[in-house]
Amino acid sequence: MFKKVAPYIGEYKKYTVWAAIMMVIGIAANVLPYFFLYEIIAPLTRGEGVSVSFICIRVALVAVCEFIYSFSYVQGLTFSHISAYNTLKNIRISLQGKLEKQPLGNIKELGTGRIKKVFTDDIDMIELLLAHAIPEGIANTFIPAVIIIIMFIVNWRLGLLSLVPLVIGLFAMGMMMKSGLEKMNDYYESAARMNNTIIEYVNGMEVVKVFNKDGESYKRFGDVVRGYRDFTLAWYKVCWPWMAIYASVIPCLVLLMLPFGSMMVLGGTVTLDKLVLVFCMSFSVGPCVLKALNFAGKFPQLDYKITELENLMEHAPLKEVTDGFKGNNYDVEFNDVHFGYKDAEVLHGVSLSLKQGTTTALVGESGSGKSTLAKLLVHYYDIDSGNIKIGGQDITDMSLEALNNQVAFVSQEQFLFNTSLYENILIGKPDATREEVLEAARRAQCDEFLERFPEGINTQAGDSGKQLSGGERQRISLARAILKNAPIIVLDEATAFMDPENEEKMNAALDEIIKDKTVLVIAHRLSTIKNADKICVMKDGVCIASDKHDKLTETCPEYKKLWDASVSASTWRIKEA
Numbered sequence: 001m002f003k004k005v006a007p008y009i010g011e012y013k014k015y016t017v018w019a020a021i022m023m024v025i026g027i028a029a030n031v032l033p034y035f036f037l038y039e040i041i042a043p044l045t046r047g048e049g050v051s052v053s054f055i056c057i058r059v060a061l062v063a064v065c066e067f068i069y070s071f072s073y074v075q076g077l078t079f080s081h082i083s084a085y086n087t088l089k090n091i092r093i094s095l096q097g098k099l100e101k102q103p104l105g106n107i108k109e110l111g112t113g114r115i116k117k118v119f120t121d122d123i124d125m126i127e128l129l130l131a132h133a134i135p136e137g138i139a140n141t142f143i144p145a146v147i148i149i150i151m152f153i154v155n156w157r158l159g160l161l162s163l164v165p166l167v168i169g170l171f172a173m174g175m176m177m178k179s180g181l182e183k184m185n186d187y188y189e190s191a192a193r194m195n196n197t198i199i200e201y202v203n204g205m206e207v208v209k210v211f212n213k214d215g216e217s218y219k220r221f222g223d224v225v226r227g228y229r230d231f232t233l234a235w236y237k238v239c240w241p242w243m244a245i246y247a248s249v250i251p252c253l254v255l256l257m258l259p260f261g262s263m264m265v266l267g268g269t270v271t272l273d274k275l276v277l278v279f280c281m282s283f284s285v286g287p288c289v290l291k292a293l294n295f296a297g298k299f300p301q302l303d304y305k306i307t308e309l310e311n312l313m314e315h316a317p318l319k320e321v322t323d324g325f326k327g328n329n330y331d332v333e334f335n336d337v338h339f340g341y342k343d344a345e346v347l348h349g350v351s352l353s354l355k356q357g358t359t360t361a362l363v364g365e366s367g368s369g370k371s372t373l374a375k376l377l378v379h380y381y382d383i384d385s386g387n388i389k390i391g392g393q394d395i396t397d398m399s400l401e402a403l404n405n406q407v408a409f410v411s412q413e414q415f416l417f418n419t420s421l422y423e424n425i426l427i428g429k430p431d432a433t434r435e436e437v438l439e440a441a442r443r444a445q446c447d448e449f450l451e452r453f454p455e456g457i458n459t460q461a462g463d464s465g466k467q468l469s470g471g472e473r474q475r476i477s478l479a480r481a482i483l484k485n486a487p488i489i490v491l492d493e494a495t496a497f498m499d500p501e502n503e504e505k506m507n508a509a510l511d512e513i514i515k516d517k518t519v520l521v522i523a524h525r526l527s528t529i530k531n532a533d534k535i536c537v538m539k540d541g542v543c544i545a546s547d548k549h550d551k552l553t554e555t556c557p558e559y560k561k562l563w564d565a566s567v568s569a570s571t572w573r574i575k576e577a
């Protein structure tokens with residue numbers, strides 16, 4: 001576990017070392033008063049008198065010790081927290097770096113809930129390890145060890161007697177960890193289940209309410225919450241008896257020393273003086289050991305969290321190089337592309353070429369693999385075999401940044417940042433002038449709804465763009481792509497949410513911007529892609545035909561079927577109106 005965290009501490013390791021040193025000084029100062037206590041009691045046991053000044057000096061020394069303890073402890077905590085929070089920062093940044101190299105598709109599959117939990121809660125657990133468990137653990141183990149050695153030096157028999165409760169306590173602690181460990185996994189799994197269900201419940205509340213499934217949904221919610229309670233109690237139940245044993249035995253090192261030590265004093269094998277000294281020292285050991293053991297009890301949990309963190313990153317990183325774009329032109333070629341999200345293959349050898357300056361449309365039934373093919377062009381995932389080239393250069397032979405500069409992708413799922421709509425469009429070309437942004441918004445037919453907002457283009461998009469309708473979100477994304485003015489444009493159902501009038505305007509605008517560009521467009525409404533230079537018909541992950549509209553209606557029955565369905569759907573729409 002320490003090995004796993006060590007690479008991230010880096011230059012801050014010295015702070016952890018200093019923290020441990022300060023803690024050792026602090027704890028030493030904290031146990032020293034027990035010695036002064038002995039100094040005051042010892043003469044009394046010998047029947048000697050003690051002067052007031054002697055007592056006053058000892059009391060003053062106790063006060064000094066307590067001051068040193070407080071100062072060192074606070075200073076130690078300061079050092080340990082500097083080290084801990086810088087390490088947390090390093091872990092988060094490194095995790096972000098690893099996350100960035102992961103296929104984008106995989107990140108989306110992980111879900112925001114799990115990623116958020118790892119980035120915040122799980123990593124925060126490491127604070128406990130670095131800021132407390134290591135320095136305090138070292139100090140609270142080192143000082144008792146020294147005291148026990150001194151006890152043995154004073155009288156090995158008394159030392160041995162004081163060890164017995166410690167051994168019993170450690171055994172109980174070991175048993176608690178062993179039996180607790182088996183339940184711990186169940187506990188964490190139930191915690192993760194509860195986490196996911198709560199997120200799903202909140203996200204899906206809209207569906208739940210509309211479909212009036214409150215009863216069932218509440219039941220599932222209630223089940224996981226009750227499950228969490230049961231697993232937690234089950235975990236505690238096996239831990240508590242052992243915890244009770246070690247928590248009561250360990251602070252009581254005098255348990256055997258008291259009767260047997262007294263007998264030894266009466267028998268003359270030990271002086272009362274020595275018994276009192278070992279007695280006083282033993283009082284300081286228990287609380288320290290208990291504290292150290294409490295930290296030790298946390299280690300299995302920490303191990304679990306760190307492993308979880310590593311598992312999140314276990315996916316192979318995306319194949320990527322730092323090379324720039326070196327293609328000869330902006331032709332795109334898919335050559336025998338095979339791809340599956342997990343085990344099942346979704347695309348079974350798709351070959352397709354898109355010529356620069358032409359528009360290619362992908363059509364096909366839902367689930368035939370159109371969006372998947374589009375996502376592969378922007379390298380959301382690595383493909384299983386085959387290749388995808390731009391201007392002759394494989395997309396895995398260029399950096400993601402270089403690829404992104406060549407391709408503007410308007411996906412089926414729109415994402416807007418919670419900033420102003422203006423800034424959301426500006427992402428397409430960060431150095432664009434205000435005029436350019438407004439022009440892009442106008443071309444994407446955004447004006448019509450922007451005028452309705454009191455703050456126009458400066459309106460905030462809301463969480464994930466929730467303030468906007470689906471069609472409005474899509475048009476903002478389109479404006480972003482228009483502004484980017486990349487040589488290759490991929491539009492996945494970019495006009496799906498639009499009404500016919502806006503769609504017409506948009507298509508006119510698109511016609512203007514797609515000149516000389518390589519365009520891949522996916523559309524359910526076939527009327528919008530009727531004039532495409534090439535139409536590729538997808539079926540079950542295979543491109544079964546590709547030609548112009550007129551040819552396909554004659555030669556490809558599947559296309560004819562899609563076309564007829566599309567025509568009847570639009571007629572139906574007109575009749576409805």
Ligand SMILES: Nc1ncnc2c1ncn2[C@@H]1O[C@H](COP(=O)(O)OP(=O)(O)OP(=O)(O)O)[C@@H](O)[C@H]1O
Binds near residue numbers: 109342365372412
């Ligand atoms: N993230 C994913 N993980 C696993 N399977 C997926 C994932 N995304 C899509 N699929 C599967 O891959 C297949 C192709 O999906 P894709 O989204 O490419 O279809 P599509 O042709 O774009 O459909 P639509 O017209 O409905 O948008 C489907 O069977 C779908 O269930």
Ligand SMILES: [Mg+2]
Binds near residue numbers: 370371372412492
């Ligand atoms: Mg799709």
